[in-house]
Amino acid sequence: MTADDFRRTLVWWLVLGILAGVVAVVYVTSVSSFHAIIDRTNSSYDFVIVGAGTAGSVLASRLTEDSDVKVLLLEAGGEETRDPNLHVPLLSSLQKNPDFEWMYYTVPQKYAAMGMNDRTLRIQRGRALGGTSILNNMLYLRGSKRGYDEWEKAGCRGWGFRDVIPYFLKSEDNEGDNFKPSAYHAAKGPLMVTPVSSPHPPLDDTFKQAAQQLGYKDMDCNGKESLGYCGAQATTKKGVRVSTSNAFLRPAMARQNLHVALFAHVTKVLISNGKAVGVEFLRNGRREIAGATQEVILSAGPVATPQILILSGVGPKDLLSDLKVAPQSIIPVGENLFDGLMVPMRVFINESFTITPARSTSVISRMKYKVSGAGYLPMPAGMFGHIFASSEEGSETPDLLISGMATLPEAWEGFDWNLKPNILKEMTENSDNNEEGMILMVQLLTPTSVGRVTLKSTNPFEHPTIDPHYLEDPADIKALIKGMKLAFKLTRTKAFKRLEPKLPRRFIPKCSKHKVNSDPYYECLIRYLAVSSETVGGTCKMGDIADNATVVDLHLRVKGIHQLRVVDASVLPSPLSGASYAPVVMVAEKAADIIKKSYQRRHKRRHS
């Protein structure tokens, strides 16, 4: 090809790219102008759902499949389509976007966050249609079968693996060649799952071979085995993020029986004679009310759902009394908060395999992405593979996850782990000199430390107090140290050798006094650098109604209040050895079935 031919081809591709962009904008604008988004709500609906996030979007879609059922979906944020970068997996996962977030922080942590400003960690939550599914890392990780069977043993009858797998399959549309429909995978649901393919296969191969050399066999992250190596699977479609908004909600927004109110901040559930009859919300500074003849369903996420419940008089006795809120039901709302932690091990390498901002946003990279959905940009956070491991010898249940990330996040503008400026400076200087590098992200999947969400005041706009008590239980630090040692061992395998892996020089003075690769050294790094793995859950624990620690029963009904349910990450009773996107979608699918059946029963009774 001559230089002229090349230039001409380039111009054609550019024109095509621009045309595709225009078509996308027209499409997005037309989709977002569906009549479902309304300015004035009716006085009453059958169901009012609070929060159009991960769970709320699935519920709204499933409940309105019956055209007789009228649903109002209230969302505090706006449309997620306002920022096209949110749909590009790499950019959205590495460049944070405060316009679409609640900007929560934990309170200062006693045992963790030593390297962070004010010893607080960020807790990210999405604020728009799709909720946190518009800014998460899209990794499709259901967690091991054993986790669900443990739930069942602990009193969650009907939530064992055999009960929940049909609901995972109901939503899944797996397009991977190795994940044909089977007992573990399906291809007809709305949530597309795609194997992540890295633009640098030799890096994936190195990680995979290193895992094998340490005895971790190949497996499917969402299959029969629980321990081993697996290639990443993500909820993307042709390189574009699949949120629950574009997978579930937007297709349902053509239905006459669904109304969606944006920028509607719900302040409380209206409870009359022990029954939820509607909600109060603020929009454009005005107080509005929407009635619910069947049910109010809270899907505002594990931080905001407890806040709304407490403001409505449903919560722990002392807290309600301190806040002077009239009690409606005394139950442990906000307790039992769990969240995983992750610690980056940065590894510098000798090959040009790193996804840098310059490489991934180059004209060639963007064109490749536009034309074929390939290249760097479809990779969520640059992650390509995982090792599921156990810190306890002989255990079949993973509590550690080591993920390979083909990037150094600190190189990205907008990267924000709330690190103290001196630590961030050291880190960036370290990576400036070593542009080629990767992260072995060590994650504690099943923490035993337990925290809580409480309120300082009855102001619905004041952020709740989030205290996860990270690393309070010594078992958590012990497990993470084993994880760091495993990551170090990976860098010492024969497979890794050809990349000449180098760990950065020691950049936290307090940790430098310990011997490298010793327990105290890793403990120090963990206490300074660990960040939330964003698997917050448990704040409205599901379980046996007779168990004093539970907030909702096995049908997700709030104890002591009729016609009120919680359907979101709050109800997860304990951490799973995976992540929480797929499990929350599963919970919403199962809840929709439970609610539909109960509605049909009530409906039949009324008409017989």
Ligand SMILES: Cc1cc2nc3c(=O)[nH]c(=O)nc-3n(C[C@H](O)[C@H](O)[C@H](O)COP(=O)(O)OP(=O)(O)OC[C@H]3O[C@@H](n4cnc5c(N)ncnc54)[C@H](O)[C@@H]3O)c2cc1C
């Ligand atoms: C950065 C990040 C990366 C992650 N990566 C992964 C991953 O790769 N894989 C994975 O499995 N999980 C991941 N997760 C976790 C997963 O995405 C969440 O657990 C899950 O999406 C939570 O769903 P939810 O329905 O409970 O809440 P959300 O999706 O947060 O929905 C709550 C909705 O309620 C709205 N709302 C809140 N308060 C009010 C109010 N008062 N009135 C009206 N509306 C309100 C919110 O704006 C939001 O839209 C990640 C999370 C984060 C933050």
